[in-house]
Amino acid sequence: MTQSLIFDMDGTLFQTDKILELSLNDAFSHLRSLNKWDEETPIDKYREIIGVPLPKVWETLLPNHSNEEREQMDAYFLERLVENISEGKGALYPNVKEVFSYLKENNSSIYIASNGLTEYLKAIVSYYHLDEWVTETFSIQQIQSLNKSDLVQSIIKKYCITNGAVVGDRLSDINATKDNGLVSIGCNFDFAREDELSQADIVIDDLNELQTILPKLKK
Incomplete structure (x- = not known):
């Protein structure tokens, strides 16, 4: 039986913190140059919410800015990330x-x-040549609801997945797994939270552990 594994990207495959602070500083420096920000870059606040869709990120980080300004910041931040x-x-x-x-x-x-x-996502997959192994990469942008459960469901439907697991570090990954009847594997990495991981079926500290877990899931 074919086993399907659906991986989260940020905080699971990609060490987002390596470029997070750098790119966020770039973006808020840009905002300061426009005289639209006069405080420090809210790195800590972003770390608390990392993993949520970017529109919600800017609602949190820029609560007093207009939607147009948030969209401009979003575009600039994406440019710096890439x-x-x-x-x-x-x-x-x-x-x-x-x-x-x-x-x-x-x-x-x-x-x-x-x-x-x-x-x-394209930038990461391209730079690290992940498409050598990955069948397809799906972005939350493809789902109108911006709900990860719906995103995982779309993968299951497209590829007729009946047996598999979702590997991720946050509650949205775990909930997406439960909502779709798969096995949830929580990654105890940089942005993980103990209270969220406690809801996963399995918790790992290193991706290498999947090599011992996978045969058990097939049984």
């Missing part, structure tokens, strides 16, 4: 490529479902 990724300033988590190779060798299908925007 450029920083393309310059090699980011990093995958340890063992991503090794685990992907193992999964493909063992007849598993790999997908990515992320709250990140399409261009951002």
Whole structure:
């Protein structure tokens, strides 16, 4: 039986914090140059909400700005993220490529479902050549509801998935798994929270652990 694994991107495959502060500082420096921000870059606040769709990020970080200003900030931030990724300033988590190779060798299908925007995800997949293993990468932009459960459901429907797991670090990943009847594998990485991980079926501290977990899931 083919095993399908749907991976989150930020905080699961990609070490977002490597470029997060850099890109956010770039964006808020730009806002300061326009005289529309006079405080420090709200890095800590962003860390608290990382993983939510970007429109909600800007509602939180820029509560007193107009929707137009938030959209402009969103576009500039995305531009900085993509450029920083393309310059090699980011990093995958340890063992991503090794685990992907193992999964493909063992007849598993790999997908990515992320709250990140399409261009951002393309930049990561392209720079690290992830499409060598990943069947398809899905962005929350493809779902009108901006709900990760709906995004995972769309993957299941498109590829007729009947057996599989969702691998991610946040509650949105765990809920998306439960809503779609799959196994939830929580990643105890940088942005994970203990109270959220406690709701996952399995918790791992390193992606390498998937090599021992996968055979058990197939039984």
